[in-house]
Amino acid sequence: MAILIDETRRVLVQGITGREGRARTKLMLGMGTNVVCGVTPGKGGEDVDGVPVYDNVPEAMAACGPIDISVVFVPARLVKGAAIEAIEAGVKLVVLVPDRVPVWDAMAVAKCARQHGASFVGPNTLGILSPGRGSLGMIGGKAESAKKWFAKGPVGVISRSGGMTSSCAYYIGQAGVGMSTLVHVGGDQVLGLRIPDVALLFEDDPETEAIVLFGEIGGTQEEDLAALMKAGRVTKPVIAYIGGKVAKEGTRFSHAGAIIEGGKGTHDGKVRALTEAGAVVVESFGDLPEATVRTLKTAGIAVGG
Numbered sequence: 001m002a003i004l005i006d007e008t009r010r011v012l013v014q015g016i017t018g019r020e021g022r023a024r025t026k027l028m029l030g031m032g033t034n035v036v037c038g039v040t041p042g043k044g045g046e047d048v049d050g051v052p053v054y055d056n057v058p059e060a061m062a063a064c065g066p067i068d069i070s071v072v073f074v075p076a077r078l079v080k081g082a083a084i085e086a087i088e089a090g091v092k093l094v095v096l097v098p099d100r101v102p103v104w105d106a107m108a109v110a111k112c113a114r115q116h117g118a119s120f121v122g123p124n125t126l127g128i129l130s131p132g133r134g135s136l137g138m139i140g141g142k143a144e145s146a147k148k149w150f151a152k153g154p155v156g157v158i159s160r161s162g163g164m165t166s167s168c169a170y171y172i173g174q175a176g177v178g179m180s181t182l183v184h185v186g187g188d189q190v191l192g193l194r195i196p197d198v199a200l201l202f203e204d205d206p207e208t209e210a211i212v213l214f215g216e217i218g219g220t221q222e223e224d225l226a227a228l229m230k231a232g233r234v235t236k237p238v239i240a241y242i243g244g245k246v247a248k249e250g251t252r253f254s255h256a257g258a259i260i261e262g263g264k265g266t267h268d269g270k271v272r273a274l275t276e277a278g279a280v281v282v283e284s285f286g287d288l289p290e291a292t293v294r295t296l297k298t299a300g301i302a303v304g305g
Helices: 019-030 057-064 076-088 103-116 143-149 162-174 195-203 221-230 267-276 285-298
Strands: 010-014 034-039 051-054 069-072 093-096 119-121 127-130 134-137 152-159 179-184 210-216 238-243 280-282
Touching (some): 010 019, 010 076, 019 134, 034 057, 051 057, 057 076, 069 076, 069 134, 076 093, 076 103, 103 119, 143 162, 152 162, 152 195, 162 179, 162 210, 162 285, 195 221, 210 267, 210 285, 221 238, 221 267, 238 285, 267 280, 280 285
Parallel strands (some): 010 034, 010 069, 069 093, 093 119, 152 179, 152 210, 210 238, 238 280
Antiparallel strands (some): 127 134, 127 179
């Protein structure tokens, strides 16, 4: 199995008739994603690559049946309304791709998700990919390329950087290690599923035997993962790289959520917390593939994807 997305999950695309919605729907279909319908207000009755379009989420679900996941490709100012519409209609996982979503809007989505027992990924996420099973969002590119880059295997990838999510998988794959699922949690300050949440999902996934993490300065996601490891709630091997070593307090490193403030969220603090919890933390990103292979072999985990 895989976490969050596989060939059995029924997916809806909000904003499917827009430029990004059309392009990414085609790519998701090519990756094996079960996209069953789409939504764009005022565009009901159209179709995108054979996927029927409806005016709103309740209408789409009435026509197509239950929906497991909605992927949102709408302008940032419309994300809150789209996400809440999906959650209130009964969708249990919403993937928020757009960046520049207002913080207060993300907080409103988080409140709605808690009230309805739902979860979301993002905002500002490249998406989620389970090799050979499906993808959500913008991750993976064309299926022909993705099949060369990403093979099935025992490693789950969690990243705070969209581009580095794919890079982690690519370089680790070149070292002969396949992936179960890749998850970009998003780069904003207010997020849905965070690093520790995804790590717990991997902990419960029988096909994921180790976790690779691309972390960054700012926030406490990495320290929270370390706390789970110390508490014995995450027991699978963790191999990590933390970006932003040279950043000083007040520096923003690439993403809105990657900023050191009040002495918290430092590179050294994250490395120390993870190392003390038993993770293998590498100094250079280029060392990540070799460290992953070495850690898997030490744990007696088959390397081939």
